[in-house]
Amino acid sequence: MSDTSQKKHAKSAKKRRKVKLAVFAAEIIVLLVVLGVLFVALKLSKLDSGNKIEAKDLQMNDLPKETKTTLEKYTTIALFGLDNRDTGDFIRGNSDVIIIASINEKTKEVKMASVYRDTYLNMTDTSLGYRKANAAYANGGVDLAVSMLNVNLDLDITDYVVVDFNAVTKAIDLLGGIEVTLTDEEARLINGYIEEVEEVTGTKSQRIYSGGTYTLDGVQATSYARIRYTMGDDYKRTERQRYVIGKMVEKALASDLATINELVDAVLPEIKTSFTTSELLLLAKDAFDYSLGENTGFPFEKLATDLGGKAGDCVIPLDLAGNVEKLHEFLFETENYQVTPSVSRISSEIVQKTGLSAADIP
Numbered sequence: 487m488s489d490t491s492q493k494k495h496a497k498s499a500k501k502r503r504k505v506k507l508a509v510f511a512a513e514i515i516v517l518l519v520v521l522g523v524l525f526v527a528l529k530l531s532k533l534d535s536g537n538k539i540e541a542k543d544l545q546m547n548d549l550p551k552e553t554k555t556t557l558e559k560y561t562t563i564a565l566f567g568l569d570n571r572d573t574g575d576f577i578r579g580n581s582d583v584i585i586i587a588s589i590n591e592k593t594k595e596v597k598m599a600s601v602y603r604d605t606y607l608n609m610t611d612t613s614l615g616y617r618k619a620n621a622a623y624a625n626g627g628v629d630l631a632v633s634m635l636n637v638n639l640d641l642d643i644t645d646y647v648v649v650d651f652n653a654v655t656k657a658i659d660l661l662g663g664i665e666v667t668l669t670d671e672e673a674r675l676i677n678g679y680i681e682e683v684e685e686v687t688g689t690k691s692q693r694i695y696s697g698g699t700y701t702l703d704g705v706q707a708t709s710y711a712r713i714r715y716t717m718g719d720d721y722k723r724t725e726r727q728r729y730v731i732g733k734m735v736e737k738a739l740a741s742d743l744a745t746i747n748e749l750v751d752a753v754l755p756e757i758k759t760s761f762t763t764s765e766l767l768l769l770a771k772d773a774f775d776y777s778l779g780e781n782t783g784f785p786f787e788k789l790a791t792d793l794g795g796k797a798g799d800c801v802i803p804l805d806l807a808g809n810v811e812k813l814h815e816f817l818f819e820t821e822n823y824q825v826t827p828s829v830s831r832i833s834s835e836i837v838q839k840t841g842l843s844a845a846d847i848p
Contacts, residue, residue: 537628538760539644545610545633546642547828556818557642561589564632564646566623567654567727569712576648576758581623581631582712583727586641586784588817597817598781600724605785606793606800606840607638608832616839617797628758639784639810640826645760651712652687653756655704657734659689660749661741663701664733670697672713679709707733724783732778782816785809787847793840805844806833 549557567583568576584601603620610633614625622634632643658664668676677693683705684690691705702710711730714723738749785803792799803809807825810833814823825833837843 537758538762539629539632539646543629543633544636544644546636547640547826549640549642549826550824553640553820553823553826554642556820559591560818561591561645562641562643562817563587563589564635564643566628566631566646566648568623568648568650576650577627578624579650581620584619584631584635586635586639586643586817595777595779597779598728599813599817600728600781600783601635602721602724602783602785602788602801604790604799604801605788606797606802606836607634607806608835610634610637616836618800637828638806638832639813640829645765647761648758649756651683651708653753654711654730655683655687655689655708656756657704657749657753658702658707658730659704660745660752661734661737662745663703664707664730664737665699666702666707666710666729666733667699668694668697668710672710673697675713675715676706676709679712680705683709683712721783728781780816784813786812787844789842789846789848791840791842800840802840802842803833803836804842804847806836808833808844 563586565583565585565587566581567585568579569582580603582603584603586599586601588597588599589595590597601619603618605619606616607619607622609615609617609622609625609630611626611630614621619634623631626633628646628648632646635641636643673694673696677695680691680693687705689705691703694700694706700706707730711727712723713726741749785801785806786809787804788809789802789804790799791802807830810825810829811823814820
């Protein structure tokens with residue numbers, strides 16, 4: 487092969503690699519968001535995009551100028567994964583997955599924080615009061631869910647992506663499954679979830695009866711990510727969710743362009759997002775520079791307890807103000823962050839309602 491041919495081949499391979507990464511990011515970005523919801527322009531019409539939240543329907547705290555300046559250096563996105571029995575219905579539903587993704591505009595590093603679905607927070611709706619975090623989407627859709635995150639966590643989120651587990655199941659199947667090592671306890675529990683996911687998605691799968699390393703198909707992997715009743719409860723479930731995301735990333739990066747193209751065609755129509763076509767293209771221009779950074783769960787300091795009534799079993803932040811300070815340090819590298827009076831008030835009210843505070847940290 488001549489030098490000229492070699493250069494052309496290398497240039498072509500590099501171009502294909504860039505295209506693959508950009509399209510892959512559209513599917514995997516924290517279950518279709520973290521790297522900016524990137525994909526080629528010909529596919530943009532397949533996405534249910536541009537579902538902006540009206541300003542009048544969105545709540546935020548009165549953030550100080552210093553905080554606003556810091557947040558402007560990041561693109562912050564909310565991802566909601568709905569546990570709906572009717573696929574493609576994004577109006578209401580329990581958001582079993584709540585992830586905040588921060589994209590550093592300078593370094594292009596992406597960090598993720600999973601908000602535990604049972605976290606006891608202010609719903610920002612006087613008729614609801616304080617409930618589990620996932621109750622916000624169930625009662626007020628994406629508008630209330632984003633407002634809940636903003637008001638409780640001192641954020642200014644306006645953009646979101648919503649998926650249900652039908653979209654995730656399809657994506658994993660098209661990627662050829664993902665390799666997961668199951669414990670005996672996980673294997674014992676997974677089949678109940680498999681039956682439910684089969685019913686919702688209309689896709690059949692095989693049962694698993696013992697621990698070991700398996701290549702899980704879409705139904706099995708989605709079921710694995712939904713397992714809750716093991717040691718670690720919901721905390722462990724969010725770890726499984728992030729693990730599945732990582733394995734999907736590995737498979738997507740190793741896939742050929744034909745597979746990625748099929749993935750886009752099948753899954754993009756199953757997503758709801760606030761991003762418009764032009765906004766997505768702006769994010770896409772830096773596709774090759776994005777990198778996945780650390781991820782964590784929120785709240786950091788917590789205690790699970792049964793509050794009874796409509797709240798039920800909840801994860802109590804110990805205390806909310808302290809946890810929000812740590813969250814801003816993690817997502818935005820803010821040192822000695824001072825929460826707003828609104829978060830301080832909510833933090834005090836949580837202590838009053840639950841009797842639990844920072845003094846109860848194990």
